[in-house]
Amino acid sequence: MKKKDLLKLDIASKCIHVGGHPDKETGAIMPPIYQTSTYVQESPGKHQGYEYSRSHNPTRTRLEECLAGLENAKHALVTASGLSCEMLIMHALPVGSTILCSDDVYGGTYRLFTTVFNHIHNYIFIDTTDISNVENAIKEHSVALLWLESPTNPLLKISDIQKISKIAKKNKVKTVVDNTFMSPYFQNPLDLGADIVLHSMTKYINGHSDVVGGALMLNDKKFYEKLWTLQNSTGPSQSPFDSWLVLRGVKTLAIRMEAHQKNAMKVAKWLESHPKVERVIYPGLKSHPQHKLAKKQMHGFGGMITFFLKGDIKKCKKFLSSVSMFALAESLGGVESLIEHPAIMTHASVPKKTREAIGLTDNLIRLSVGIENYNDLISDLDKAFSKI
Numbered sequence: 001m002k003k004k005d006l007l008k009l010d011i012a013s014k015c016i017h018v019g020g021h022p023d024k025e026t027g028a029i030m031p032p033i034y035q036t037s038t039y040v041q042e043s044p045g046k047h048q049g050y051e052y053s054r055s056h057n058p059t060r061t062r063l064e065e066c067l068a069g070l071e072n073a074k075h076a077l078v079t080a081s082g083l084s085c086e087m088l089i090m091h092a093l094p095v096g097s098t099i100l101c102s103d104d105v106y107g108g109t110y111r112l113f114t115t116v117f118n119h120i121h122n123y124i125f126i127d128t129t130d131i132s133n134v135e136n137a138i139k140e141h142s143v144a145l146l147w148l149e150s151p152t153n154p155l156l157k158i159s160d161i162q163k164i165s166k167i168a169k170k171n172k173v174k175t176v177v178d179n180t181f182m183s184p185y186f187q188n189p190l191d192l193g194a195d196i197v198l199h200s201m202t203k204y205i206n207g208h209s210d211v212v213g214g215a216l217m218l219n220d221k222k223f224y225e226k227l228w229t230l231q232n233s234t235g236p237s238q239s240p241f242d243s244w245l246v247l248r249g250v251k252t253l254a255i256r257m258e259a260h261q262k263n264a265m266k267v268a269k270w271l272e273s274h275p276k277v278e279r280v281i282y283p284g285l286k287s288h289p290q291h292k293l294a295k296k297q298m299h300g301f302g303g304m305i306t307f308f309l310k311g312d313i314k315k316c317k318k319f320l321s322s323v324s325m326f327a328l329a330e331s332l333g334g335v336e337s338l339i340e341h342p343a344i345m346t347h348a349s350v351p352k353k354t355r356e357a358i359g360l361t362d363n364l365i366r367l368s369v370g371i372e373n374y375n376d377l378i379s380d381l382d383k384a385f386s387k388i
C-alpha cells in the first residue's frame, strides 16, 4: 500500500503497517536492525541520507514514521528517553522563557524543570483543570509554552486540551501535551489543537517493560528541525536495537490498550466497593470529577488507577508488601501489572509540602493494570487487603 493510503487506516492497522513495510533488499517481513554507527559514502557528501547514527538510523526512521502516523503528525523525533525529549524542548526555547505547567506532573518532569532548567527558564505551576487559571496566568505573564499532562500522574486529573490549546494559540503560546498515560490509541492531542505531543515510549507504546525511550510528534516543520538539530548536537539518540524493540512492541498497541482498559475498569469498580478503600480515581468511573470531559476528549480511559487506602503509611507498606502478582515497581504501561507508592517512589523528588497541597498523600497507591486475567488480579489485591 502507498504511505498516504496507509495513513488513512484505523490506528490498529497503522500500528502494524506504517513504517512496517518489508525490507526492499531481501523481502524480510520484519525490518532489519541497522546496528551500525556509520555509512559508506560514494563520494564525499554523496550518500543515501544516512551519515552517522547519532543523526539518523534507518531502524529509527521507521519507528519515527510509524509514531508520526499514530498521532496524525507530519513529523516525529525518537530519542533515548521521555526526559531527553523534554530536555530538547527546553533547550529549544529562548533563555528566560516562562513555562506554564500542570501542577501534578510526572516526578521526573518536575525534577527536570525545578532543579535543572530553573536556572534557565521560569516555571509557573497551576491547576490546569480550571481553565480560568490558565487564562489568568497567560494574562499576567509573558508565557512562551504551556505544558499539560492529561490525565496527570498520579492523580489522573484531566484538563480540557481543546479549550486550553485554543486560548494558548490566541496568545501565541505553544502547547505541549504529555500523552504517555493514554498512548496514541486513547488520545490524540494534535487533533485537539495542541502543537506538540510527547510520549515516554518506555510505557504503553513499547508496552513490554524492556526499553527506555521517548518520542515527540508535531506538525511544525521548523520547530521539528530545531528539535532534530538539538538532538544531533546534544546526543540523546535512541539505539537501533531499542528502536527495533519498540517497532515490535507497538504492533500490538491496540489490543493491549483494549485489554488494559477492560481490566482497569473491573479492578476500579471492585476497589470502589471495597470497605478498606477510601476513594478510587479512574477516568472511566462516574465518580471521577472530569468523567464527562474524559469521555469527550479521550477514546478510552486507559489502564492507570489511583486509590487511597483507609489508614496510614504503615498500613500502605504492609499492603504493598503483601501483593504477589502485582509487582512493586516504578514505571507503568507494560503487559504485567505493577503497584507503587508515589510518595516514597516515583514522586519522592516532589517536596512533601507540595505533594500534600495537591492531594498526593501518604495513603495514595497507584496501579498500572496489566493484561493478565482480571479475576487473578482482583484476588491478588483481595489477599493483600485481608493482611491489613
Ligand SMILES: *Cc1c(COP(=O)(O)O)cnc(C)c1O
Pocket: 081, 082, 083, 084, 106, 108, 109, 149, 153, 178, 180, 181, 199, 200, 201, 202, 203, 212, 213, 214
Ligand atoms: C515515564 C514518564 C516520563 C519520562 O519518561 P522516561 O522514558 O522515563 O524518560 C514522562 N512523562 C510521563 C507521564 C511518564 O510516565
